[in-house]
Amino acid sequence: MPRKIKKREKVVLTFEDESQIRYTPFTNRTYEFVERMIENILSKKGVKTDCVFIGSPNKIDLYMFISGLIEIYHYSNIHIIDDTYFYEDDTDFDLPEDND
Numbered sequence: 001m002p003r004k005i006k007k008r009e010k011v012v013l014t015f016e017d018e019s020q021i022r023y024t025p026f027t028n029r030t031y032e033f034v035e036r037m038i039e040n041i042l043s044k045k046g047v048k049t050d051c052v053f054i055g056s057p058n059k060i061d062l063y064m065f066i067s068g069l070i071e072i073y074h075y076s077n078i079h080i081i082d083d084t085y086f087y088e089d090d091t092d093f094d095l096p097e098d099n100d
Contacts, residue, residue: 012053033073 056062
């Protein structure tokens with residue numbers, strides 16, 4: 001028999017106690033990134049506390065916030081290497097001369 005889902009105005013999600021004992025290869029980097037982002041938001045609002053509740057008028061705002069953190073994290077790890085010196089002697093990569 002399927003469970004009956006109750007319609008509620010608000011819900012509180014409680015994260016697992018001692019979740020910090022879990023380990024994955026990028027835990028430290030991702031944790032530090034999220035910590036910096038949240039601390040930056042809190043400090044801009046003048047908030048200094050150990051207890052934080054994240055809320056929004058609807059689920060979409062929460063999803064957008066979390067997906068934004070993930071996207072920013074992925075872009076922050078991109079390392080661009082200037083390898084143009086490989087093509088210095090290749091005339092196919094020369095810029096056209098300005099004939100003003």
